[in-house]
Amino acid sequence: MILALIKFFGGKLDKRNRWDYVRKILYTRFVIAALVTCIIYGVFYLTIDQRHIALFMAGLFVGFTILFWSLFRTRHMLTVFRLSILLSYIGFMYNISITGGIHSSTVPQLAIVPGLSLFYSVKVDIYSFLSLTVLSLLGFIAIDLAGIDLPSVIANKDMLLFDAISHVYIYTSVIYFIVVFRSEVVRSNKSLKKSLAKQKETTQMLIQTEKLASIGQLTAGIAHEINNPVNFLQAGAIQLDRGVKDILEIEKRRELGDQNIRKAMEVGDIEELTEAIGANRREMDRVKRDMEFDYVRKEVKELLASIKHGARRTSEIVRGLSNYSRMSDSVFKPFDIKETIESTVTLLLNARKDNVKITKRYEDTPLVQGNASKIGQVVMNLITNAVQAMSGEGEMTIGTKYLANGKMVEVSVRDTGDGIHKKDQSAIFDPFFTTKEVGEGTGLGLSIAKGIIEEHEGKLYFETKQKEGTVFYIELPIADKVIIN
Amino acid sequence: MKNSGDLYRVLYVDDEFYNLVTFKAVFRKKFDILTASSGEEALPLLGERKIDLVITDFKMPKMTGLELLKKVKEKYPGIPGIVLTGYVDSVVKSKKRPDTLVQVVSKPWEEDNLAGVIRNALKSAS
Numbered sequence: 267m268i269l270a271l272i273k274f275f276g277g278k279l280d281k282r283n284r285w286d287y288v289r290k291i292l293y294t295r296f297v298i299a300a301l302v303t304c305i306i307y308g309v310f311y312l313t314i315d316q317r318h319i320a321l322f323m324a325g326l327f328v329g330f331t332i333l334f335w336s337l338f339r340t341r342h343m344l345t346v347f348r349l350s351i352l353l354s355y356i357g358f359m360y361n362i363s364i365t366g367g368i369h370s371s372t373v374p375q376l377a378i379v380p381g382l383s384l385f386y387s388v389k390v391d392i393y394s395f396l397s398l399t400v401l402s403l404l405g406f407i408a409i410d411l412a413g414i415d416l417p418s419v420i421a422n423k424d425m426l427l428f429d430a431i432s433h434v435y436i437y438t439s440v441i442y443f444i445v446v447f448r449s450e451v452v453r454s455n456k457s458l459k460k461s462l463a464k465q466k467e468t469t470q471m472l473i474q475t476e477k478l479a480s481i482g483q484l485t486a487g488i489a490h491e492i493n494n495p496v497n498f499l500q501a502g503a504i505q506l507d508r509g510v511k512d513i514l515e516i517e518k519r520r521e522l523g524d525q526n527i528r529k530a531m532e533v534g535d536i537e538e539l540t541e542a543i544g545a546n547r548r549e550m551d552r553v554k555r556d557m558e559f560d561y562v563r564k565e566v567k568e569l570l571a572s573i574k575h576g577a578r579r580t581s582e583i584v585r586g587l588s589n590y591s592r593m594s595d596s597v598f599k600p601f602d603i604k605e606t607i608e609s610t611v612t613l614l615l616n617a618r619k620d621n622v623k624i625t626k627r628y629e630d631t632p633l634v635q636g637n638a639s640k641i642g643q644v645v646m647n648l649i650t651n652a653v654q655a656m657s658g659e660g661e662m663t664i665g666t667k668y669l670a671n672g673k674m675v676e677v678s679v680r681d682t683g684d685g686i687h688k689k690d691q692s693a694i695f696d697p698f699f700t701t702k703e704v705g706e707g708t709g710l711g712l713s714i715a716k717g718i719i720e721e722h723e724g725k726l727y728f729e730t731k732q733k734e735g736t737v738f739y740i741e742l743p744i745a746d747k748v749i750i751n
Numbered sequence: 752m753k754n755s756g757d758l759y760r761v762l763y764v765d766d767e768f769y770n771l772v773t774f775k776a777v778f779r780k781k782f783d784i785l786t787a788s789s790g791e792e793a794l795p796l797l798g799e800r801k802i803d804l805v806i807t808d809f810k811m812p813k814m815t816g817l818e819l820l821k822k823v824k825e826k827y828p829g830i831p832g833i834v835l836t837g838y839v840d841s842v843v844k845s846k847k848r849p850d851t852l853v854q855v856v857s858k859p860w861e862e863d864n865l866a867g868v869i870r871n872a873l874k875s876a877s
Contacts (some may be wrong), residue, residue, distance in 0.1 A: 493837055494767065497859035501773035504862070509776075565776050572769035 469697075476714060491583055491613070495576035502573040509566045512557045519553050520546070582612055598722075600633040600745030603641070603666055603675055610645045611664070622653055627665035631675045633745040636722040641742070644718050644726075647711040648679040648738045655683030655736060673744050674724070680737040686730040694728070758783045759873050760800065764793045764807040764819060765835075774806075777862055782869070790814030790822070797827055804872055808858075809836035817847045824849040831876040833868060835860060 523546030530539040554560075611624070634641075652662050660682040667676045686694060693699045697713040719726040722742055730736040760783045763774050771786040778784055785802070787793035789811060796802070805823055807816035814822075820832040831853045836842050839857045853872040856865060 493859050494770070498769045498773050500859065501777050501862070502769075505773065505776035565772075568772045569776055572772050575769050 473714065476711060492580060495579040497576075498572040499576040499580075502569045502576065506566060506569045506573070509562050509569065512559075512562050513566070516550070516553055516557065516559060520550060523549055582609075585609065598636050599638075600635055601638040601641075603631060603634045603677060603742065604628050606638050606642045607645055607664060607666070607677065610642050610649065614646060614649055622656065622659065623661045625661065625663045627663060629665070629667050631666050631668045634675050634742045635745040636724075636742060637718075640718045641722070641740075644715040644740065645677065645679070647715050648740075651711065652679050652681035652683070652736075652738075655681050657683070660735075668744075669741065672741070673746065674741040675744055677740040677742070678737050680735060682735040685732040685734060685736055686728070687732075691730070695726075759803040760785065761804045761806060761869065762787065762793060762796060762802045764788070764790065764805065764811075764816070766808065766811045770808065778866070778869075781866060790819040793819060794822060794826075797823065797830070802827075802830060803876070804831055804833070804869060806833045806835060806869070809834050809838060809842050817842065817845060817849070817852070820852055821847065821849045824851045829876060831872045833872055 523542075526542045527539065527546060530542040611626075649662070649664075656662070662682075663678070663680040665676075665678045665680075667678070668674075669676050687701075690699075690701060695712050695716045699713075716726050719740060719742070724743060725739070725741040728736055728738045758781070761778070762785045763771060764787045765771055765774070766788055768788065771788065775784045775786055785796055785800075787796055790807075791814065793805070793807075797805075805820065807819050809816040811819075816834045816836070820834070823830055823832060828851070830851065832849070832851050833853055834842055834855045835858050836855065837858045839855050842848070842855050853875060854868050856868055
């Protein structure tokens with residue numbers, strides 16, 4: 267029966283298992299608190315009525331035993347609390363049945379609590395505890411006003427037993443309230459810290475994803491880009507091989523012809539010599555015609571040029587790559603912004619044969635102070651955004667300018683897209699803000715870009731006109747300006 | 752020049768100069784190769800002489816390979832077409848493919864493979 271009762275109270279109550287944290291503290295403290303209250307109450311009753319102290323203590327003992335047992339069985343403080351409510355309720359009912367009326371101080375409280383205990387939430391428990399405290403105070407006041415003599419009430423020994431048990435409820439509530447409140451606070455702190463840490467982790471992961479996405483973009487561009495030179499290098503080399511073989515074949519025939527001429531010279535016969543020279547010449551002409559010698563000569567030149575071109579293109583790509591491999595280097599050094607832009611453009615735009623016309627307007631600029639690969643990442647982001655804004659078709663203008671008064675170098679990326687909507691303008695540098703489809707962009711590009719530029723003590727801003735296009739401006743301090751990193 | 756009367760005439764279109772160079776160098780002994788660096792340049796060539804096959808790069812500025820083949824089909828419906836591209840999937844799935852497109856070949860191409868594809872295309876047309 268008790269088990270069933272415990273199950274009834276404890277069944278749905280493990281939404282929050284406070285036992286984990288509370289156990290160590292609760293176990294010893296609960297036991298100590300219970301013992302202490304027993305002693306205090308015992309002493310109190312000792313002063314009032316020595317005869318019935320044993321009975322009262324027995325009542326307390328029984329009450330606490332049941333509660334301890336349920337605590338250890340179910341490990342739910344809440345179960346104990348509920349159980350103590352039940353015990354108090356039984357006490358209350360018995361009180362009424364015996365005395366025919368309301369005499370115990372716990373009566374007013376108990377009238378409300380069982381009803382409240384139907385709700386399974388900490389808030390309700392706290393409210394119910396507070397309400398019972400208030401009501402018990404009222405109860406005491408009422409008893410006082412009514413002039414009821416406490417000792418006479420206590421004298422009824424049957425009632426005393428149940429009264430004692432019901433008092434257990436109050437003590438349990440106090441301990442419960444304190445312990446639970448504390449654990450709640452600790453738990454919320456813990457979970458807050460946990461969620462903060464998780465959020466940080468997620469943000470880091472997204473930044474990482476964004477970085478990887480840009481590296482992924484680069485890689486795709488590189489792979490595609492390398493395909494072309496590989497083609498001419500390979501085909502060029504093979505054809506060159508054949509062309510050279512043809513030329514060597516001609517050389518071989520010439521050599522043979524030469525041998526005939528030499529033989530004729532040895533013999534000394536002019537006619538034979540003339541014949542041999544003539545035959546050789548005719549043979550050479552024929553062979554050259556068959557092999558299209560003139561054409562082969564031209565072709566060999568072209569193939570060599572294509573191989574050189576392929577090799578050059580490939581080394582450009584590799585050079586551009588090595589710029590990005592030093593991403594993690596956070597040392598600030600002077601560098602040429604034009605070089606950085608050029609390598610980014612090479613990597614990104616050669617692979618894309620969209621209908622994007624690129625115009626470059628580079629003015630003479632001094633060296634800039636900062637991290638070349640990070641600025642390269644920013645430029646890459648701006649260029650990618652520009653191409654996307656134009657849906658792959660339009661004109662992009664990239665410019666550099668020296669701003670003498672502020673001692674800054676200005677980089678501009680202009681596109682002929684639709685411009686940025688007024689409603690999006692203020693949010694454009696916010697993290698996770700994007701107007702692209704889900705999965706197409708994390709929306710972190712510009713916010714990371716802004717972070718990098720701020721790190722460089724520069725400026726990142728834009729000008730836009732609907733249907734005409736947008737310009738993004740980067741301003742970076744020149745290397746002469748001293749930056750304390 | 753050698754008499755190219757008995758060789759099939761193939762028109763190769765690509766916006767990369769060196770691709771034209773290498774393609775011609777590899778195949779000139781097998782076929783009579785004509786080259787053009789854009790769709791606009793290629794179309795008038797079809798009017799000048801009888802062309803047996805058009806091979807084109809896909810991604811070109813102004814007129815893509817598929818658009819070119821479509822125009823070829825309009826004027827000269829019997830000429831088969833081959834597209835060379837790094838984006839095989841998007842070309843194959845494209846709705847703009849004319850039915851004269853016989854095959855899509857991925858770049859970088861390999862001589863023997865491409866020669867076979869060209870021969871098949873020429874056979875199927877004639």
